[in-house]
Amino acid sequence: MRSLVRALLARCPVCGSRGIWRSYGQTVDACPGCGYRFSREEGYWAGALIVNIGVAMFLFFVVFVGGMLVTWPDVPWTGLLITLLVVMGLAPALLYRQSKTIWVWLDQRVHPYVGEERDWEQS
Numbered sequence: 417m418r419s420l421v422r423a424l425l426a427r428c429p430v431c432g433s434r435g436i437w438r439s440y441g442q443t444v445d446a447c448p449g450c451g452y453r454f455s456r457e458e459g460y461w462a463g464a465l466i467v468n469i470g471v472a473m474f475l476f477f478v479v480f481v482g483g484m485l486v487t488w489p490d491v492p493w494t495g496l497l498i499t500l501l502v503v504m505g506l507a508p509a510l511l512y513r514q515s516k517t518i519w520v521w522l523d524q525r526v527h528p529y530v531g532e533e534r535d536w537e538q539s
């Protein structure tokens with residue numbers, strides 16, 4: 417659970433280090449805190465794209481259904497549409513970092529980081 421919180425805060429899911437970003441959306445090659453290699457293989461970040469789309473779809477659902485439930489029966493359709501356009505326009509960009517760290521967190525659930533890449537005794 418702690419590693420998920422780290423991922424949601426766009427930190428290294430393995431150790432919690434903040435210095436994993438070279439630029440807004442580009443990670444460093446390896447975490448300065450634990451040595452975890454973020455550049456795994458060709459196409460690795462396609463999973464982060466799927467996470468980003470999934471989060472955007474979830475936000476769409478929450479805003480759309482929540483907006484309808486809160487304002488029912490006089491739903492302001494135009495206002496709801498504008499709100500959805502703004503949310504769907506901004507959320508994927510604003511949550512891009514989290515998409516990558518959540519993807520690393522998910523990958524860690526399936527393929528734990530062991531062996532010569534990292535000393536597990538550190539955490």
Ligand SMILES: [Zn+2]
Binds near residue numbers: 431447448450451
């Ligand atoms: Zn780390």
